[in-house]
Amino acid sequence: MPIGPETVVNFHYTLSDESGKELETSRGGDPATYLHGANNIIPGLESEMAGKDAGDSFTATVSPEQGYGLRDPDRVQRVPIKHLAFKGKLRPGAVVQLSTSEGMRAVTVVKAGRHTADIDTNHPLAGQTLVFDIEILETRNASAEELSHGHVHGPGGHHH
Ligand code: ZN
Numbered sequence: 001m002p003i004g005p006e007t008v009v010n011f012h013y014t015l016s017d018e019s020g021k022e023l024e025t026s027r028g029g030d031p032a033t034y035l036h037g038a039n040n041i042i043p044g045l046e047s048e049m050a051g052k053d054a055g056d057s058f059t060a061t062v063s064p065e066q067g068y069g070l071r072d073p074d075r076v077q078r079v080p081i082k083h084l085a086f087k088g089k090l091r092p093g094a095v096v097q098l099s100t101s102e103g104m105r106a107v108t109v110v111k112a113g114r115h116t117a118d119i120d121t122n123h124p125l126a127g128q129t130l131v132f133d134i135e136i137l138e139t140r141n142a143s144a145e146e147l148s149h150g151h152v153h154g155p156g157g158h159h160h
Contacts (some may be wrong), residue, residue: 001139002053005037009049010138018129031137033156035146042067045132054139061105062130074142076110076120090117095124 003009010033014025028034034040035050044066052058064070079098086096091113097104098119111118143153152157 001141003049003139004051005147006090006142006147007036008140008142008146009034009136010156012135014133016131018131030156033152035150036148040151042070046110050145054134057135059073060132060134062114062132064127064129067128067130068123068125070104075122076118078116078118080113081117082119086128
């Protein structure tokens with residue numbers, strides 16, 4: 001069935017930046033899944049998914065505005081290193097976890113000192129044009145429970 005509101009979609013994707021550098025892929029692992037029309041994925045990808053069906057493969061190019069937003073240069077701040085969770089060495093460009101009052105969030109290291117680090121709290125993919133190479137594996141109708149929760153249950157989805 002073609003993808004529309006209330007469709008659960010299983011798909012493989014490879015995400016690259018504009019220069020063709022691969023950033024992430026689901027291939028070689030479990031496919032990704034989402035509930036269409038429930039803001040589970042970025043708007044630019046969701047609109048490209050609409051009307052596609054199982055077996056379709058396509059490339060979707062998503063602008064920053066339709067992806068993770070524009071990069072805000074004011075969102076660089078200096079924090080004590082003890083507020084960061086990371087493995088190994090703190091290096092510029094590394095994505096680490098910052099402990100905040102609302103929980104942990106991914107931030108990018110700009111500069112690391114002995115006791116403090118300058119971190120960029122923009123989403124790591126903010127400001128980037130994203131190129132998705134998509135293969136739709138399966139589509140199905142969402143269950144009433146999935147619709148009321150606004151997300152997919154079962155493999156690749158929420159377990160609760
Ligand atoms: Zn649920």
